Amino acid sequence: MLKYCQLVIFVLIIMATQVKKKHIPKGVRLGWTPLKDVQPVKLTPELVKGERVAADRPGEQNSSNTKNSYLIP
């Protein structure tokens, strides 16, 4: 009983002395824009420039497993 109480007290002391890590929000870590600074962006042809996705992706398209798992052929 005494040893149990000693163990509990020991654990409580350890928990109290642990330095709590400050949680940094994801938006701050990743450098996102503050909501108050958000502005609309005018669409231009330079912005709307697309890339065709290649059908013959290496290791993917020719794999029978990949073809079988397609939801839409």
Next chain:
Amino acid sequence: MTFDYPGYPLKFVQKKPCRDNSAHLFTLIYKFYSPVTRYHYVLNADYYEENVFALKFYAKKDRRSDYKYSKLTNKGDVGNILITCLKVIPLILMDYPNVSFGFVGSRTIDKASRTVEDFKNNQRFRVYRKIVEKKVGFHIFEHFTYEFISGYLLINKHGQQSIENRLKAIIKMFADTYQDLPGL
């Protein structure tokens, strides 16, 4: 990751006409439920001139929020939810066999820091791109990505005009309809 999730049943709700004199002509509204998150979801397929649907979805609880497409529920089940959204494509193709599809990854809002993600190559787009690459083949659609606006287009190969012409027309239509990328 193979995204081999079964998804959930989609229920058609209604076809809602759009009378704002824009290129957006009507919306097909579907709903589904996730027993994992215990949320109901609404999936909107907005039909535009140039024979293209834009797919959007949100949790029904957020339906009145201006940020409904940007919110995170943090309840998980993303695989089943996204597969369910993709399952609408073959449903729509039954009635509109030559139609194309597009979707954009919405920017995520971080409530804790009151910040918002960039337009370019955002986290939703990165996930959508991965899942589409795994689940949508090249027999029916040509795939195009627009990283700067986190957009993805599936252009239907079956159509009277060439893919390039239809792609240009769709891009022009969207650019004319949505001349600004909104702040949010």
